[in-house]
């Protein structure tokens with residue numbers, strides 16, 4: 001958008017940002033070829049090539065992993081997105097976070113953000129960005145800062161214990177995580193709660209080639225202080241521990257265990273773990289210790305974790321938009337239906353008396369679901385398919401493609417019977433922390449232990465209950481390539497993810513209804529300059545103003561509907577036309593401002609007159625209209641800039657001392673044209689006695705910023721202060 005670029009100081013950055021962001025389409029809803037997967041991918045790729053990793057489908061955010069640090073997560077970026085309407089700035093995870101937060105406050109209800117995608121796609125990073133955004137943008141106080149620090153610091157701790165290097169991701173979360181942030185009615189973060197889901201416990205005792213155990217073990221051994229290691233009876237050499245070397249994976253360049261240990265140790269203290277908590281030392285006899293070794297290792301991680309949680313969350317979407325999505329129920333039933341699904345068959349096989357093996361489990365599957373159109377095994381397959389299946393395989397025809405599973409290890413992994421024995425051993429411990437981890441509950445000895453699959457299913461049911469009580473927001477993370485290579489866009493890989501994440505379906509659903517919706521106030525605020533009746537102010541009900549506006553713009557009746565609080569626009573082209581008109585209008589206004597500015601410069605007399613006006617304004621109550629205010633800013637900037645007493649600054653006095661800063665903001669916002677942007681101007685105020693108050697920050701409209709910036713450049717000064725009084 002070259003025409004929109006403003007070449008002035010601070011504005012350069014904003015202008016450039018918007019120009020860059022205009023690469024491709026920033027909301028897929030506006031894609032003309034909306035049925036074309038190729039057009040969808042082209043757009044993603046075009047943006048990705050320009051480091052534009054975020055794109056919307058309406059309010060759903062797609063994020064493509066760039067595998068490199070981008071300069072888009074700064075404090076400045078956060079400030080830019082705070083309190084700004086979702087669609088007014090380039091797509092960003094901050095925009096989503098901000099919008100959820102403000103919707104929660106204004107509607108006073110609960111929300112959740114579901115982040116999904118395959119391993120390494122960027123879910124963990126996305127969740128951290130959201131947390132960081134809330135940490136900076138939510139109101140703060142000493143008490144709240146503690147809450148904030150603890151929430152932030154829970155991440156390194158959880159990552160140390162729950163993440164590991166896998167072939168796909170050097171920092172792969174091996175557990176599902178649900179984090180609650182609790183806000184009070186003022187919007188202050190007052191607490192949090194984390195639910196975690198069953199983990200791939202087997203990693204504790206076994207790792208595949210090229211993978212590692214959980215980070216914490218390496219961190220402790222590599223980074224732990226001599227005293228601590230001696231105290232724990234550990235040696236400073238990971239190679240000495242068979243649990244840590246099975247993947248034969250040493251020296252991962254992206255991981256620095258020594259440094260990470262420091263971070264984790266610090267984080268542990270922030271989240272209120274004392275020295276005793278950190279050690280977890282238990283006085284076992286050697287026999288008990290040997291017996292408990294594997295059990296303890298697994299049990300520490302064996303709490304409500306599961307890597308499958310993200311996969312099943314896909315099915316939650318269907319309840320979200322059930323009509324137009326591919327109906328995945330047939331596959332879900334195949335997997336989890338009571339008494340008939342694969343999980344039930346597996347459980348039965350684990351529980352039944354007699355010798356159950358992986359192959360008997362496969363036979364049961366063939367017996368029970370042999371006719372199912374989405375299930376096939378070597379035995380059931382036709383001649384051609386059979387070639388691609390081993391005898392121990394079964395294949396599910398998922399909606400986005402076929403997945404082949406090998407039954408070897410199913411029975412073993414599903415059996416969590418060890419759990420009870422672990423508890424027996426752990427309950428012998430006198431250590432209070434271990435006792436907390438393994439409380440003795442009534443009926444323990446009688447209860448049949450749950451299988452892994454059932455624990456997983458139940459934890460998901462509980463999660464579903466939590467989520468259905470809340471409003472949903474979605475972030476879909478896409479992996480750009482399998483080699484963790486910066487800037488590489490593997491089209492085949494991305495296409496596959498677009499397919500199985502149901503993004504085309506989501507787009508179709510969004511477009512089937514009214515693609516674009518916005519609250520009347522917001523719509524009016526953005527486009528009011530396009531209609532003489534609504535510009536500069538619409539004094540009536542916002543809905544009426546919008547009606548006037550769209551009629552002036554020539555919207556046809558089938559193009560829009562007026563809702564209770566929002567206008568709904570059916571076609572992308574309608575919105576495009578409105579946006580284009582707005583762009584043109586913005587530039588016309590900018591040109592007018594420039595022309596005026598030049599005119600003022602030429603008139604010396606006019607300056608004198610303005611100076612007199614300013615003197616008056618110091619003593620008289622006066623409300624400026626937009627034009628007048630603009631004139632005052634420009635004129636006085638020129639005038640004051642020449643004064644010796646302000647050698648390195650230009651004072652822009654346009655307020656009288658009786659107007660407080662909030663008033664200034666309000667007046668600027670109300671009277672100067674264009675959308676509001678966040679822009680920090682140091683405001684130096686003078687009281688009636690001529691004393692300078694502390695510098696403050698103002699929010700100015702883009703037009704106001706434009707004027708101030710121009711004044712700065714013309715006067716060759718570094719900053720502009722706004723001064724009241726004489």
Ligand SMILES: Nc1ncnc2c1ncn2[C@@H]1O[C@H](COP(=O)(O)OP(=O)(O)OP(=O)(O)O)[C@@H](O)[C@H]1O
Pocket residue numbers: 065066067068069070117118119120121122123124125126169171172173174477
């Ligand atoms: N927004 C981003 N900017 C830069 N790099 C990123 C971004 N998102 C992800 N990455 C890179 O990709 C890696 C993998 O991301 P992440 O750990 O968030 O994936 P994940 O989806 O949580 O994977 P898993 O399911 O295995 O836990 C990160 O360690 C980081 O190097």
